Amino acid sequence: MLDQTLLVFGLLLSVALLGVVGLFTVRHFRRKKSLRRTGLSAVRGLQQLLTLIQQHRGLSNAILHGDHSLQTAIVAVRPKVLTQIEHCEATSVWLKDDNQWREITLAWAKITADFSTFTSETSFQRHCDLIAMVLNIIVTTAQRTYLVGMRGVRQKNDLAYLWQDLLVVAEKIGQVRALGIGIAVDGYCSPDRNERLQFLLAEVINASEQLLCVIPNPEVIAANIARFVATVEERILLARPTISALDYFQIASDAIDSLYEHYQSEMRLLMAAAFR
Known part of the structure; x- marks a missing residue:
């Protein structure tokens, strides 16, 4: 009788433990899914902010090298940056309490306040520092919200x-766009600038080759990057560049935009799946 009682007690205890484990598993899954939704919304907005700051950097370099025809374009970008900052804070309320985010908004405010005093090199470096902070918070957010390790909706590939x-x-x-547009405006590429740009272009080529090995259906992206690289090599890295600043900016932007269009496409699929 005692043995039967112990057996029943053991079975009941096992069932109870399984129930507790199952409950925690379900809760963990729901929390993980909720965090992923938060993370996807955040990184999508942060990437859009990144795009605008990168555009502002390139236009700034052109203007500081003397092409004031782009003044209208840069004036149009600045309110878009502020609007995107507000959008990020509205859709990801936790950002307001994040130290990295406070540094980003402060750095942007300083760039716009001090712009009239900048040299082209100061402007370039300040923008690069700000962009590095945005890239860092995107990676941090992806890690915190379980985005790292997610797989694609269509190809089930590692994202x-x-x-x-x-x-x-x-x-x-x-970066190559921003520096190259200054050369296009000046109509002259000094040996020092040539060397710097060649170094950065080599980094673009190496990094893009690795990316194109893992990205699904990379044909459009590959073609736009190849066109951009050829433009830099054949029309910018010359003693006398043979392309206008506006045309160069557009070709570089086409390469960047094709990357970001893929990014946003994957984001839309992931968000649709996350909210099912």
């Missing part, structure tokens, strides 16, 4: 490249 590799390639192209 790790979205949070780092793709954004890094876009930023490297953005």
